Structures are given as C-alpha cells and as structure tokens.
Amino acid sequence: MRALTIxxxxxxxxxxxxxxxxxxxxxxxxxTMAGICGTDLxxxxxxxxxxxxxxxxxxxxxxxxxxxxxxxxxxVGEINAACGRCDFCRTxxxxxxxxxxxxxxxxxxxxxxxxxxLPDRNLLFVPDSVPDEVAAFTEPVAAAYxxxxxxxxxxxxxxxxxxxxxxxxxxxLVLYAAGLNPVVAGHHRIKLDRLSAxxxxxxxxxxxxxxxxxxxxxxxxxxxxxxxxxxxxxxxxLILKSTAAGNHALNLAPxxxxxxxxxxxxxxxxxxxxxALADGTVDPRPLVSGRYPFDDALxxxxxxxxxxNFKCLLQIA
Amino acid sequence: MRALTIxxxxxxxxxxxxxxxxxxxxxxxxxTMAGICGTDLxxxxxxxxxxxxxxxxxxxxxxxxxxxxxxxxxxVGEINAACGRCDFCRTxxxxxxxxxxxxxxxxxxxxxxxxxxLPDRNLLFVPDSVPDEVAAFTEPVAAAYxxxxxxxxxxxxxxxxxxxxxxxxxxxLVLYAAGLNPVVAGHHRIKLDRLSAxxxxxxxxxxxxxxxxxxxxxxxxxxxxxxxxxxxxxxxxLILKSTAAGNHALNLAPxxxxxxxxxxxxxxxxxxxxxALADGTVDPRPLVSGRYPFDDALxxxxxxxxxxNFKCLLQIA
Numbered sequence: 001m002r003a004l005t006i007x008x009x010x011x012x013x014x015x016x017x018x019x020x021x022x023x024x025x026x027x028x029x030x031x032t033m034a035g036i037c038g039t040d041l042x043x044x045x046x047x048x049x050x051x052x053x054x055x056x057x058x059x060x061x062x063x064x065x066x067x068x069x070x071x072x073x074x075x076v077g078e079i080n081a082a083c084g085r086c087d088f089c090r091t092x093x094x095x096x097x098x099x100x101x102x103x104x105x106x107x108x109x110x111x112x113x114x115x116x117x118l119p120d121r122n123l124l125f126v127p128d129s130v131p132d133e134v135a136a137f138t139e140p141v142a143a144a145y146x147x148x149x150x151x152x153x154x155x156x157x158x159x160x161x162x163x164x165x166x167x168x169x170x171x172x173l174v175l176y177a178a179g180l181n182p183v184v185a186g187h188h189r190i191k192l193d194r195l196s197a198x199x200x201x202x203x204x205x206x207x208x209x210x211x212x213x214x215x216x217x218x219x220x221x222x223x224x225x226x227x228x229x230x231x232x233x234x235x236x237x238l239i240l241k242s243t244a245a246g247n248h249a250l251n252l253a254p255x256x257x258x259x260x261x262x263x264x265x266x267x268x269x270x271x272x273x274x275x276a277l278a279d280g281t282v283d284p285r286p287l288v289s290g291r292y293p294f295d296d297a298l299x300x301x302x303x304x305x306x307x308x309n310f311k312c313l314l315q316i317a
Numbered sequence: 318m319r320a321l322t323i324x325x326x327x328x329x330x331x332x333x334x335x336x337x338x339x340x341x342x343x344x345x346x347x348x349t350m351a352g353i354c355g356t357d358l359x360x361x362x363x364x365x366x367x368x369x370x371x372x373x374x375x376x377x378x379x380x381x382x383x384x385x386x387x388x389x390x391x392x393v394g395e396i397n398a399a400c401g402r403c404d405f406c407r408t409x410x411x412x413x414x415x416x417x418x419x420x421x422x423x424x425x426x427x428x429x430x431x432x433x434x435l436p437d438r439n440l441l442f443v444p445d446s447v448p449d450e451v452a453a454f455t456e457p458v459a460a461a462y463x464x465x466x467x468x469x470x471x472x473x474x475x476x477x478x479x480x481x482x483x484x485x486x487x488x489x490l491v492l493y494a495a496g497l498n499p500v501v502a503g504h505h506r507i508k509l510d511r512l513s514a515x516x517x518x519x520x521x522x523x524x525x526x527x528x529x530x531x532x533x534x535x536x537x538x539x540x541x542x543x544x545x546x547x548x549x550x551x552x553x554x555l556i557l558k559s560t561a562a563g564n565h566a567l568n569l570a571p572x573x574x575x576x577x578x579x580x581x582x583x584x585x586x587x588x589x590x591x592x593a594l595a596d597g598t599v600d601p602r603p604l605v606s607g608r609y610p611f612d613d614a615l616x617x618x619x620x621x622x623x624x625x626n627f628k629c630l631l632q633i634a
Contacts, residue, residue: 088551096551096575150576225569234405234413243573249564252542255581256560258413259467262579264572 002316003053003113004297011044013297017053020109020117027065027120029075032317033132034058034111036304037140038167038220038242043105044301047245055111056104059126059135060317067120075123076138077116078270079103084121095267112297114316124270127278133291136313137284138273140167144174145276146268147239153180153214160184160208162228163218164191166310167242169287171218172200177281182216183208190308198286216241222248234258241265287311319633320370320430321614328361330614334370337426337434344382344437346392349634350449351375351428353621354457355484355537355559360422361618364562372428373421376443376452377634384437392440393455394433395587396420401438412584429614429631441587444595450608453630454601455590457484461491462593463585464556470497470531477501477525479545480535481508483627484559486604488535489517494598499533500525507625515603533558539565551575558582604628 003017022028035057043050056079062070081101082094089097103118104110126135153159157180161172164186172184172195183201185208186192192202211233217224220242228238238260255262276282289309292300294316304312320334339345352374360367373396379387398418399411406414420435421427443452470476474497478489481503489501489512500518502525503509509519528550534541537559545555555577572579593599606626609617611633621629 093552098551150578222569234415235410240569240573243570245568245570247566247568250567250569251562251564252539252557252567252581253560253562255579256557256583257581259581259583261467261581262572264569264574264576264578266573266576 001114002294003109004055005053006044006050011298011301013295017113019115022064022117025066025119025121026117027062027067027070027123029058029060029077029116029118029123030063030317031058031060031111031114031116033136034314034316035136035140036300036312036314038165039105040112041301041305042245048106050105053109053111053113054104055113056102057136057139058111058116059132059138060116062123063115065120070120070123074126074135076126076135076270076274077103077118077124078122078267079105079139080267081108081119081122112314124274126274130274130278133285133288133313134277134283135274137170137311138270138277139267140170141174141277141282141284142268142270142273143167143241143266144171144268145272146265147171147175147216147241148178149268150263150265151214151237151239155179157213160212160215160231161218162186162205162215162224162231163220163242164188164195164202165218165220165307166287167220168216168218169195169310170284171216171241173198173282173284173287174276176200177276188308191310194286194310212236214239218242220244222250225250229254229260232258232260234260236260238262239265284311288313291315318431319611320426321372322370323361323367328615328618330612334430336432339381339434342383342436342438343434344379344384344387344440346375346377346394346433346435346440347380347634348375348377348428348431348433350453351631351633352453352457353617353629353631355482356422357429358618358622359562365423367422370426370428370430371421372430373419374453374456375428375433376449376455377433379440380432382437387437387440391443391445391452393443393452393587393591394420394435394441395439395584396422396456397584398425398436398439431633441591443591447591447595450602450605450630451594451600452591454487454604454628455587455594456584457487458491458594458599458601459585459587459590460484460558460583461488461585462589463582464488464492464533464558465495466585467580467582468531468554468556472496474530477529477532477548478535479503479522479532479541479548480537480559481505481512481519482535482537482624483604484537485533485535486512486627487601488533488558490515490599490601490604491593493517494593505625508627511603511627529553531556535559537561539567542567546571546577549575549577551577553577555579556582601628605630608632
C-alpha cells in the first residue's frame with residue numbers, strides 16, 4: 001500500500017509499504033481523508049524519535065473487523081490504543097494507559113497511508129450527513145473539548161487563545177461555540193482576518209495587554225509559555241494545549257508568586273466532538289487551507305509548514 | 318535600632334539603622350522573635366536584588382498605632398501590605414495586589430530588626446497561651462494552609478511532600494494535621510528520622526517510586542520540579558510551594574502529555590494558621606533547630622544554611 005513514512009532521512013512517500021496487521025479486537029480501516037497536525041510536523045523533524053507512518057486525524061471505511069457490524073461503516077477513531085486492563089483503563093482514562101500505543105505517534109503506524117489498524121472499541125460511526133472534510137477534524141476538536149473536562153469557565157471570563165495556528169483556531173471555535181468569547185492572538189494578520197470573519201475577537205500578539213483570567217497556549221513553542229505567564233492575571237489559569245519538545249530556559253517563579261494554575265491538556269473524548277460536528281455547533285470547514293491528493297503528500301506537508309495556512313487535508317481514497 | 322541588612326556586600330548586622338516610619342493606618346511593632354526562611358537565604362544571595370532588612374516570620378508587641386486598641390498587644394502580621402483599593406483588594410486577595418509591598422521581601426523593611434511597620438489591618442492578636450516560638454511559625458503554617466484554598470484532596474490520595482527542609486516539614490505537618498497521610502521525602506536521614514518521630518511517613522528521595530496523586534514540591538530548586546513530574550501520576554497534581562529563582566532548563570512536554578495540573582502556591586491567610594497553632598492542631602516546636610540572640614544573627618543564618626537543620630529562630634527582644 002501507499003504510506004508516508006518517517007525514517008532517519010525524513011519524510012518519504014512509499015508505494016510498497018506493508019498493510020498493517022490487524023490484531024484480535026482490531027479493525028482494518030481504509031483511510032479516505034486525513035489532516036496534518038503540528039505534531040506530525042514535529043515528528044517529521046525528529047520529535048520523539050518516531051519511525052513509521054505518522055497521521056492521527058482521519059476518517060475512513062472499515063474493511064475488515066472481528067466485529068461484523070463494523071465492516072463497511074464510515075468511522076473516525078480515538079488515537080490511544082489502551083490495554084483495557086490497567087487502573088487508568090478501568091476508570092475510563094485509556095488516554096493515559098501506560099501500556100498504550102498511539103496512532104501515528106507512539107508504537108503504531110498512523111493514518112497517512114491507505115490503511116490503518118485500530119481497536120474496534122476506538123471507532124465511532126460517522127453520520128452520513130457529516131462530510132469527510134468535517135469528520136477529519138474530530139480529533140483536534142476532541143482535543144479542544146478536553147479543556148471543558150479539566151477547567152470550569154465563567155461566562156464573564158476573559159479568555160485568550162495564544163497562537164493563530166490550526167490548533168489555536170480550532171480551540172477558539174470550540175470555546176466560541178460553547179458561548180464563551182475568547183480573543184485569539186497571533187502574528188499573522190491574514191489568519192487573524194479569517195478568524196475575525198468567523199465572529200471571533202482577534203488581536204495581534206504584540207498588542208496584547210494583561211490581564212486575562214485564562215490563557216490557552218496553542219503556540220507550540222516555549223515562548224508561548226513565557227508570554228502566557230505575562231498575560232494571565234494572578235490566580236489565573238494557563239492551559240497548555242501544545243507541547244514544545246525538549247528543554248527550554250524557563251522561570252517558574254511567576255507561577256508560584258502569582259499562584260497560577262497550569263493545566264496540561266492533550267487528547268479528548270471523541271463523542272462530544274463528533275456530536276458538535278454533526279449538529280453544526282462547530283463547523284471547521286473555513287479552516288481548510290488546502291486539499292491534496294495523497295500522491296502530493298510531500299507538497300501538502302510543505303504547505304502545512306507555511307505559517308499562513310491553517311489545516312491541510314490529504315485526500316487518500 | 319539594630320537591624321540585619323542586605324546590601325551589595327551581603328548580610329550585615331547594623332546598630333544604627335533608622336526605625337521604620339509608621340504611615341497612616343500602620344502600627345510600629347517591637348519584634349520579639351523572628352524565624353529564618355529559605356526566602357531570606359535566597360534574598361541574602363541576591364534574589365530579586367533586594368536591599369534593606371529581610372525577615373517576614375515574626376511575633377512582636379505593638380508600640381505605636383493609630384488604632385489605640387492595638388497598642389501593647391502581642392501580634393503576628395500578614396506580610397503583604399496591599400493598597401486596599403484595587404480589584405484584588407476588593408475581592409479579599411490583597412496578597413496579589415499589584416501595588417503591594419511585602420514585609421522583608423519587596424519594598425518594605427522586614428522583621429530582622431528591633432522594629433517593623435505594618436498596616437493595622439494586617440495584624441492579628443496572639444492568644445496568651447501561644448508562646449513566641451509557636452507564634453513565629455504563623456506565616457509558614459499559613460503558607461501551608463494556602464494549599465487547602467487551592468486544591469481539594471481525597472482522604473485516600475497518595476500525597477508526596479518533596480523536600481525535607483523547613484518548608485517541607487511544615488507542609489507535611491499541616492497535611493497530617495488535616496487527616497491526610499503524606500510521605501515526606503528528602504536526602505537527609507537525620508531530618509527524616511526527626512519527622513518520622515512526629516508520626517509522618519518518610520522516605521529517602523532516591524528510593525521514591527511513581528505514582529503519587531499529588532506531589533508538593535518544597536525543594537526550593539529546579540530539580541524539584543523535574544523530579545515531581547516524574548513522580549506524579551497522569552492527571553495528577555503538582556503543587557509548587559517553593560520558588561527557584563531564575564531560568565532553568567525545563568521540559569513542559571510531560572505536563573501536557575500526562576495532563577498534569579500544576580498549582581503555584583505562595584502566602585496564605587493567617588487566621589486558620591493561628592487557630593491551628595493556638596488549639597494545638599499543629600505544633601511546630603519539634604522543628605526548632607536553634608534559638609539565637611539577635612546579636613548572633615549572622616551565626617543563625619549560617620546555621621539556617623546548614624541543611625541538617627530545620628527552623629532557626631532569632632530572639633530579638
């Protein structure tokens with residue numbers, strides 16, 4: 001099958017990559033569409049030493065499964081394949097299972113390929129009314145909904161989404177859909193204008209002034225943490241939504257002096273995200289900056305690296 | 318008056334230091350006893366560029382005040398002198414007033430002197446039954462009680478207090494007094510044995526194994542944060558109780574990946590602390606490692622720097 005792979009020499013589009021083995025309890029999914037995320041760009045740069053097929057935002061059709069009801073169904077899939085037996089799994093937190101593999105990120109080939117394998121229990125049916133380019137956003141929208149599992153907001157909270165990239169845009173849309181009124185800030189006038197046209201309040205990053213009740217750091221870089229600490233009020237909340245790989249020179253003293261609460265936030269449950277996409281509460285289509293045939297995957301990655309773009313999608317089947 | 322001062326050349330005991338001016342709404346307090354804290358040792362090393370008199374843990378007698386009821390009373394005092402007019406002050410969070418001075422830490426001479434000045438509203442009467450060496454612990458005990466204002470614990474929570482210094486010991490005693498069962502860990506067998514004799518569970522730091530529901534970092538150093546991140550479970554809480562001045566090479570990726578909640582925690586309200594000291598819920602006297610006449614203040618600082626000691630007290634009057 002075709003697969004985009006990462007090895008020592010970087011990204012490569014291969015045509016002879018073996019189809020994934022489907023273990024007991026797993027389904028083989030023919031990927032129809034997949035989205036490129038900042039994590040994929042990081043993995044391609046060597047983050048976590050990942051080797052194999054990246055990609056974890058997808059929609060596809062089940063071709064083989066031990067569960068006959070799944071075959072032929074259009075599905076999206078939660079990306080953490082958990083053991084099902086540990087304390088985390090028993091309390092419905094398989095996303096933190098220490099024995100987990102993660103689709104396209106950790107120990108399991110991902111979605112930038114003709115086929116992927118995931119446990120049956122990870123798969124959710126996609127209603128016919130939801131087009132592929134919307135369903136492909138389920139994973140990042142779920143990651144945004146994760147914030148509501150971790151933090152309570154007041155309607156009057158002054159919320160800043162720091163970072164005008166694909167993640168910041170999705171987070172801002174989800175907060176806005178929940179009746180909150182976040183400011184999105186970044187360095188790219190062109191993207192801020194697009195977000196403004198969606199009803200969001202926007203601001204150039206260098207014009208921001210303290211103090212926000214909550215800052216959601218979606219910058220993907222260590223400077224985002226430092227800037228967030230400057231912009232949040234004492235006793236405020238700082239939600240770290242993106243990871244910055246490696247060590248960086250950071251000063252935690254302001255976290256203590258201002259008694260900040262810093263909340264790390266990663267993957268979320270798919271169910272509320274898919275519901276919001278299906279009923280139109282969240283419509284991510286204005287964030288699509290390009291659709292690329294899979295054979296042009298390397299060009300799609302180049303486009304995803306262009307900071308004037310939001311989401312680039314791969315049309316795989 | 319006598320005062321211990323910090324200037325470019327470090328700590329100095331002076332005999333000719335001017336008495337503090339008492340502003341409107343403030344009292345002049347004759348300090349009887351004061352405790353040396355890790356922050357004082359940091360300030361003496363140059364932290365925050367502090368110049369003046371350090372010291373913020375004290376008990377004393379009011380000598381002059383615009384409030385006649387205060388004169389002659391034995392008092393302790395909250396260390397943040399707030400403006401009383403800003404949003405933080407209006408919501409009872411003067412500890413975060415942006416216009417505040419802080420006794421012996423920021424813009425206000427402190428307690429290692431014959432006299433100090435504080436706003437009348439900062440002062441709390443000390444019951445006669447509470448000896449000076451207990452009352453002098455009100456500030457650090459209040460800082461420990463602050464944790465309960467910020468974090469909810471379950472009785473079954475596995476809690477680690479990382480750091481067997483004076484702050485870790487006080488935090489552990491306060492958690493224990495609240496019916497929790499923390500493990501205190503550090504590098505000093507002699508101090509761990511003393512804490513064990515008080516009923517606390519103790520462990521050598523290098524023998525610790527994950528995973529704790531909550532880690533309270535009382536180490537005062539950047540390695541404490543890194544070690545805490547290793548020891549807390551996914552979705553667990555990390556309470557930063559001590560500051561490490563300056564920038565350090567830190568990796569926040571595990572905070573995001575494991576969805577940790579990091580809570581900065583600083584000063585607390587004196588009222589619950591003084592109550593716990595007065596009714597014997599918390600008895601800090603086993604933590605006194607030495608009492609020094611004020612004229613031996615430099616020797617007391619040397620002793621406080623000795624990591625085999627807990628709290629060193631200065632007998633000032």
